[in-house]
Amino acid sequence: MGERFDNFFDVVKKRFNGNNDEDDHDTVKCPRCQSLVLRERFEELHRVCPNCNYHGRITAPERLEITVDKDSFRELDGDMISCDPIEFPEYPEKQQELREATGLKDAVVTGTARIKGIETVIGIMDSRYMMGSMGSVVGEKIARAFEYAAENSLPVILFTCSGGARMQEGIVSLMQMAKTSGAVKLHSERGGLYITVMTDPTTGGVTASFASLGDIIIAEPKVLIGFAGRRVIESTMRQRLPEDFQLAEFMQEKGFVDMIVDRKKMRNTLAHLLELHGHAPKEV
Numbered sequence: 001m002g003e004r005f006d007n008f009f010d011v012v013k014k015r016f017n018g019n020n021d022e023d024d025h026d027t028v029k030c031p032r033c034q035s036l037v038l039r040e041r042f043e044e045l046h047r048v049c050p051n052c053n054y055h056g057r058i059t060a061p062e063r064l065e066i067t068v069d070k071d072s073f074r075e076l077d078g079d080m081i082s083c084d085p086i087e088f089p090e091y092p093e094k095q096q097e098l099r100e101a102t103g104l105k106d107a108v109v110t111g112t113a114r115i116k117g118i119e120t121v122i123g124i125m126d127s128r129y130m131m132g133s134m135g136s137v138v139g140e141k142i143a144r145a146f147e148y149a150a151e152n153s154l155p156v157i158l159f160t161c162s163g164g165a166r167m168q169e170g171i172v173s174l175m176q177m178a179k180t181s182g183a184v185k186l187h188s189e190r191g192g193l194y195i196t197v198m199t200d201p202t203t204g205g206v207t208a209s210f211a212s213l214g215d216i217i218i219a220e221p222k223v224l225i226g227f228a229g230r231r232v233i234e235s236t237m238r239q240r241l242p243e244d245f246q247l248a249e250f251m252q253e254k255g256f257v258d259m260i261v262d263r264k265k266m267r268n269t270l271a272h273l274l275e276l277h278g279h280a281p282k283e284v
Contacts, residue, residue: 025039026038026039026040027039028042030049030051030052030054030056031054031056032049032052032054032222033049033051033052033054035049035051035052037049037050037051042056045264046058046062046066046263046264048262048263048264049222052222053221053222053262054200054221054222054223055199055200055220055221055222055223055262055263056200057127057161057199057200059102059126059128060104060108060109060124060125060126061103063124063159064109064113064122064124066263066266066267067113067115067122067266067267067270068113068114068115068122069113069114069115069116069117072113072114073111073112073113073122074111074112074113075109075110075111076110076111076112076121076141076144076145076148077110077140077141077144078105078109078111079105080105080106080137080140080141081095081099081105081106081137082095082106082135082136082137082169083136084168085136085169085170085172086168086169086170086172088167088168088169088170091168094130094168098128098129098130101128102126102128102129104126104128104129105137106129106135106137106138106141107125107126107129107130107131107132107133107134107135107137107138107162108123108124108125108126108132108137108138108141108142109123109124109126110122110123110124110141110142110144110145111123111145112148112154114281114282115157115267115270115271115274116267116268116271116281117281117282118155118271118274118275118279118280118281118282119154119279119282120154120155120156120157120274120279121145121146121148121149121152121154121155121156121157122156122157122158122159123141123142123145123156123157123158123159124158124159125138125158125159125160125161125162125199125206126161127161127162130163130166130168131162131163132160132161132162132163132206133162133163133164133165133166133167133173134162134164134165134166134173134176134177134204134205134206135165135166135168135169135172135173135176136169136172136173136176138166138176139173139175139176139177139179139180140176140179142158142176142180142183142210143176143179143180143182143183144183145158145183146180146183146184146186146187146192146194147183147186147187149187149192150186150187150190150192153190153191153192154192155192155193155194155195155274155277155279156187156192156193156194156195157195157197157270158194158195158196158197158210158211158214159197159199160196160197160198160199160202160206160207160210160211161199161200161201161202162201162202162203162204162205162206162207162211163201163203163204164203164204164205164206164207165177165204165205165206173205174205176205176209177205177208177209177210178209180209180210181209181210181213183210184210184213188215193215193216193274193277193279194213194214194215194216195214195215195216195217195218195270195273195274196210196211196212196213196214196216196217196218197218197219197220197261197266197270198211198217198218198219198220198223198225198248198257199219199220199223200220200222200223200224201223201224201225201226202219202223202224202225202226203224203225203226203227203229204227204228207225207226207227208227212256216258216259216273217256217257217258217259218257218258218259218260218261218266218269219248219251219252219257219259219260219261220248220260220261220262220263220266221248221249221260221262222247222248222249223247223248224246224247225246225247225248225251225256225257226246230245230246248260
């Protein structure tokens, strides 16, 4: 079973982080339009395909660098690590490998930061860590981030990227859906603003809980958003789904997403939305 999971994560990593076997050192294949892009150009655009505008995955540190004011980020609960609640085979070893490979303790980074001088609580999920799956640590850190924001009258901005609940933690992972949703409700009842930014992919239990509860839901272009996968839905409904089904543009057309914002415009858009809702830049 451990070998099977390793193979799955290798395939995901190759497809979405620009490491396809068909690529050479100078090019990257876009997983949406399948065109080859010069790697240097791809990185200059912060992993956005210049041909179809697909917004590829970036790491939590990279996201912080292009979103928040320099040196303003202060991490919350940075030392929290997951246990092994159902004694899943090889789970502790996989966790340790990922900590060493990514420099992260789990699949989300939370903290306070300023965006154009405006103080906010921010959370960023990172697909490198078990596809951003939600286990006990992810749920707890997100819940605590909302509680901190409620206590300090701060807005919350959450960049979501997840394959859903983490099966290696069984029912404990599913419990995080209720816990995070409750924390969002507490923050909302105290008048807090919550902005969700859905990145590729936002799926499963994360979509079914805190990712869908934002007062404003933003998505990056061409990203995958949904609960169950296309094949599962098609086999259940016994009908063919539209080609753009579950892409951000389709979700906006159906009213699930409020705005689609390019990565290069995200920082300015977030600052503008925060100001519109009464959050002024803080004097430094």
